[in-house]
Amino acid sequence: MEINGYKKEFELYSYGHGNKKQKKVQTTKKNSSLYKIKKSVSDLLDEINIQDGMTLSFHHHLRNGDYVLNMVIEEIAKRNIKDICLFTSSIFPCHEPLVEHIKKGTVTQIYAAYISGPVANAINNGLLQKPVIMHTHGGRPRIIESGEVTIDVSFIAVPTCDQKGNINGSIGKSACGSLGYAYTDAYYGKHTVVITDNLVDKLDEIHIEGQFIDSIITIDSIGDASKIVSGTTKITQNPIGLKIARLTTEVIKHSGYFRDGFSFQTGAGGTSLAVADYLKALMLQEKIKGSFASGGITGYLVDMHEKGLFEKLYDVQCFDLEAIRSIRENPNHIPISASKYANINDDCIVSDLDFVILGATEIDLDFNVNVTTTSIGEIMGGSGGHSDTAFGAKVTIIVSQLFNARIPVIKDKVICKTTPGETVDVLVTERGIAVNPKRSDLIEKLEKTNLPLMTIEELKNISDQLIGVPQDISFTNDLIGVVEYRDGTVIDFLYKRNENEEK
Template sequence: MPDLHQIPHLDEIAHHGEYHGVGKRVTETFADRYHHQNKVVPSLEDAIRLTGLRAGMTISFHHHFRNGDHIVNMVLDKLAEMGFHDLKLAASSLSAIHAPLIRHIQNGVITHIETSGMRGELAEAVSRGLMDCPVVFRSHGGRASAIRTGELHIDVAFLGAPSCDPYGNANGYSRDDDEGIACGSLGYARPDAAYADEVVIITNHLVAYPNAPWAIPEDEVDYVVVTDDIGDPKGIMSGATRYTKDPKELLIARNAANVIDAAGYLYDGFSMQMGSGGASLATARFLRQKMLDRGIHCRFALGGITGQITAMHEEGLIDRILDVQSFDLDAAKSLKNNHFHHQIGATYYASYLVDSAVDQLDFVVLSALEIDTDFNVNVLTGSDGVIRGAIGGHPDTAEGASLSVVVAPLTRGRIPTIVKHVNTVVTPGDAVDVVVTDHGIAVNPRRPDVKEKLEKAGLHVFTIEQLQQRAEKIVGVPEPIRYKDRVVGVVMYRDNTIIDVIRQIDEDA
């Protein structure tokens, strides 16, 4: 045994037999100190002042309320009222409900934006040159990675939570009762909470300590603000997560399920993710029937989770759910009630810096606005060049999965979906394996193994050029979009390198 008295100063400590601790001991009961020893502040304005926020800093938000979110507008209105300016807004995504940001950009409150996506009037205005500084678009995995490395440094995170206790343990639902506004998983808020200098939880439902289980723990939270309104849960269920009855989308979904099966990725214990969009989400319905017919199960389903995935879990068809975002209220309720429905953070989900969950996927089914003859995919800008969507986890999952399947109709109205060159490259063609349309299937030449298996199963495979020519024959060649030289958006790949830019549309020509 070592002689402890040889350690400098330890002999003196032992001699006196005193321990001074790291703080003053509290002898009150838990119930007594509960009301004054917590992180609740009187108002949002008080919380903002306490964070030390000032011009030039970065504020962040999550988007788990999707088009029902009220937090962004509430906080920005308060910041404008308090006289703030020259702030950078780093939201995990922005929706149509955030149109009031236009006014805050025009008034100089917000001068920079980083996000995964943008829709509605705000996106229209940005596409037409609203901002002096281009918007930076990152994938969900890319954003989490940028926050982790400090490339995207967050000074103050304002995070809405449907339940929180006075010490800051926050979650997307309330465990004790049915009060509050459920949004389910807070996966995209977790990097913000972990790495932001200051974290403010805004909740409409203060619950008793401890609010366990929690998505965000108290040690990552600095202030708690209680307000009456944080969002509308009905806005969670948006068009991108609808339950389709469209015959065309159902045909595509059935064909996608057949592709996955024929390619050899539907086996007992497989893993999967369904992207947003009607045909993509509907693919799970056809996979379910195949699983029932063969008596096989899925080890885990990943990503944005819908009620149909949770229903399959409750049937015993899916063992585990890894939920980074609950796409509807059924999924949010399942997260609360099912022990093996687990919420995960964006880093765990899709960061390229770690062995993330997307790297364990057998297959992913993804939607698209456009696919070109090099298999590049656009999910961000419309056929008119206007920003209309979000990168989301598209490139993260396409690269991570063993089989990436992109589903889309051959045409939308009079607009071709398969084109010679996409407007904006979001997911590069070398990460896309199969394209499934209502007019046929195309396999990337990089995957001759998949093509051989599909043809052996009796599935007719076209070249991507044949599908492009068919689309052109049906709807003709669209007029080229006219752009100005000015860059309004910078598109980052999942490793946070620039993959493309978005230019201001030219409506004067």
């Protein structure tokens, strides 16, 4: 099988994958020029001789407030350039203008770990010429280092930069904190461009060194500060979410891995944050101290760090203003690259994780998880670090309501396999807890508690009885996407929905 625009030889994922090491391409970049500052994006595009078919990279640290990707692609479209491959870390609703550039063939291919909003809809409707490649946060640096994709120009939006191109993400009016996803782009881009709205003479603290930067462009604003980070991230007020969080904390407590020096990661969703909050109380009560918390960092984890509950925070991405303040102030709140975070060819943090708390759109009887599509098979999300952390962590816990608004979480088979079931250990719902049968050690420990343990089949029966069994969704043979596991094997394919279905 050959996939338009994708690597010629690829393997399908099978059990046991995820540890394969590949040779790194070494970068020897050292640009010490004193004349990096360029007048405008337009001037730069002339200088680097932008051409059809090039691969351009962008990071998503400005999240839904990003101006830079739209601005650059607009300039490129003005020049009637075609067939651009966008090698992004994620795409958000603010990137809606891309839809026009996709329709016109300016952009024909996208790599991303997460896509939401109008661009996802455009891909679902089959508008993108080549299938989208959905990678993982750890897979992205691996793809670049292994040479599977060569970045012609890396565009790096940066909150603060000095004259030499040294970069800091935590200061400036558009501060976003850690720039984890930008490191590999800076190291491996054939030409690396910094776009900033805060050029300073000298930086005291440097996230990425100027030797990797070839050009610097100053613009008025790189993003909408109110959308770059949430002011505050908050725990859920939903009693069902709180119950799930409480049960999850009990699972952690009795798992056998809750001891001094343990490590922890959780997302920024309301239920995941509630787990962090309950865990804090438990750690104080049991006088247990952890070694580190990692991933996207929120104010809740900062609070735990500042109370001495986690010695270190390894931060690939800041989710709120508290996290940005902390990364500026706390020496043990450490910015890390996506490679250091989750790349299988690196000595990565996720491999040292004891617990990770993750969400799911769907989970099936084999514990495979879908976070890439909706329950009707439309792309709306992606792995991000989901499958990376699930692989690395000793105890991977999925937290979800058993159903919500008649959408069940447990299916016979997931529509899209984002994270393989053999890396998922526990599902916690409000009506019961299912442990992956291969984790007999966890089952043995949890059976000694009064936690509501069930098989995943039993949980599914409860769900089916209450909501009924959903009708199957049908798909065409039009391939719209490839889901790539962290080691580069293909774990699933995404097809266009069948529009002839009776509505």
